[in-house]
Amino acid sequence: MIPYGRQEIDDEDVAAVVAALRSDWLTQGPTIEAFESDLALMTGAEHAVAYCNATAALHGACHAAELGPGDLLITSSLSFAASANCGRYVGADVGFVDIDPKTLNLDPAAVPEGVEALVPVHFAGLPVDLTQLVHRPRVIIEDAAHAIGATTPDGPVGNCAHSDMTVFSFHPVKTITTGEGGAVTTNNAHLAERLRRFRHHGIRAVPDRGGWYYEIDEIGMNYRLTDMQAALGRTQLAKLGGFISRRHELAQRYDLLLAGLPVTTAPAAGAGFTHGHHLYPIRVQHRDEVFSYLRQNGIGTQVHYVPIHHQPAYASSASSHLVNTNEAYEQILSLPLFPTLTEAEQDKVVDTLADALAKSAP
Numbered sequence: 001m002i003p004y005g006r007q008e009i010d011d012e013d014v015a016a017v018v019a020a021l022r023s024d025w026l027t028q029g030p031t032i033e034a035f036e037s038d039l040a041l042m043t044g045a046e047h048a049v050a051y052c053n054a055t056a057a058l059h060g061a062c063h064a065a066e067l068g069p070g071d072l073l074i075t076s077s078l079s080f081a082a083s084a085n086c087g088r089y090v091g092a093d094v095g096f097v098d099i100d101p102k103t104l105n106l107d108p109a110a111v112p113e114g115v116e117a118l119v120p121v122h123f124a125g126l127p128v129d130l131t132q133l134v135h136r137p138r139v140i141i142e143d144a145a146h147a148i149g150a151t152t153p154d155g156p157v158g159n160c161a162h163s164d165m166t167v168f169s170f171h172p173v174k175t176i177t178t179g180e181g182g183a184v185t186t187n188n189a190h191l192a193e194r195l196r197r198f199r200h201h202g203i204r205a206v207p208d209r210g211g212w213y214y215e216i217d218e219i220g221m222n223y224r225l226t227d228m229q230a231a232l233g234r235t236q237l238a239k240l241g242g243f244i245s246r247r248h249e250l251a252q253r254y255d256l257l258l259a260g261l262p263v264t265t266a267p268a269a270g271a272g273f274t275h276g277h278h279l280y281p282i283r284v285q286h287r288d289e290v291f292s293y294l295r296q297n298g299i300g301t302q303v304h305y306v307p308i309h310h311q312p313a314y315a316s317s318a319s320s321h322l323v324n325t326n327e328a329y330e331q332i333l334s335l336p337l338f339p340t341l342t343e344a345e346q347d348k349v350v351d352t353l354a355d356a357l358a359k360s361a362p
């Protein structure tokens with residue numbers, strides 16, 4: 001089976017993890033801070049705070065922004081559940097705006113007044129244009145789980161030019177990996193401090209009352225990354241540029257190979273933006289048949305995503321306006337895209353898709 005996504009780990013990555021294992025620190029050590037500095041440098045944000053995964057990082061971001069009961073958090077329903085769950089963790093209400101069918105991103109102009117927080121998801125790695133917001137919520141937390149390495153006219157995603165915080169994921173299917181892992185970037189020192197404290201039980205050291213003494217004003221979690229993971233994150237991050245350019249090559253090759261087939265190819269980035277190409281999502285008629293045929297023939301396609309508002313846990317969220325989201329869900333398929341995908345494998349994906357489309361046509 002050719003999977004839809006896969007990590008690329010080389011000898012340098014392995015050596016970095018082994019060195020961390022043999023060091024004095026397996027967690028809470030200097031490699032964490034070094035990884036955070038690397039992330040801040042790459043994105044251009046002032047602060048980066050590493051977390052054990054992006055789900056925890058989104059929770060930390062909602063806590064840091066002091067979201068809670070009575071607040072409405074809005075996100076895209078065509079996303080992984082974590083984009084919405086973070087609001088529920090802190091007791092906020094969660095709602096959805098519809099996507100723009102051309103970008104598959106939430107439509108910034110559709111974000112209504114009266115929203116406390118927005119979690120724009122850069123779907124497949126294509127950045128949401130946050131300059132197009134008509135109503136700016138108090139808090140904006142970018143879900144950039146797909147979008148490390150993507151850029152906007154303001155620079156790299158994660159620089160928080162138009163947001164309070166940006167969250168990244170380092171799960172193995174994402175563009176760089178730490179096994180499990182995540183991070184939040186921000187230009188706000190107060191938010192960075194709240195993010196660090198929440199990651200570590202809410203603990204605040206009070207040295208004038210003794211070297212051992214600490215206070216907990218607000219309950220936190222243990223959401224720490226390990227030093228082995230941070231070591232892997234550093235060597236992976238150093239290869240980000242290469243990963244992204246290989247993803248671009250493969251995406252462009254898909255665009256060409258698919259040109260003659262009855263499919264809508266993946267949305268391209270607009271002027272001034274570059275794509276992160278985490279996913280290559282196409283749209284087809286008879287998606288269910290095409291999906292089954294691909295899976296039966298060794299192609300690990302996936303549907304990103306079952307809309308969050310279809311989940312029973314979100315049955316109480318208003319959803320009748322999510323017309324474009326529902327329509328996209330009926331047609332969407334992600335084709336395999338990862339740096340070690342070979343051209344021969346890509347040809348096999350396209351040939352199998354062509355067969356599937358021919359067989360599923362009425």
Ligand SMILES: *Cc1c(COP(=O)(O)O)cnc(C)c1O
Pocket residue numbers: 053054055056079080082083121143145146168169170171181182
């Ligand atoms: C993967 C993903 C997450 C969660 O990331 P984890 O690191 O696995 O917790 C959140 N949002 C989106 C859009 C994702 O794709």
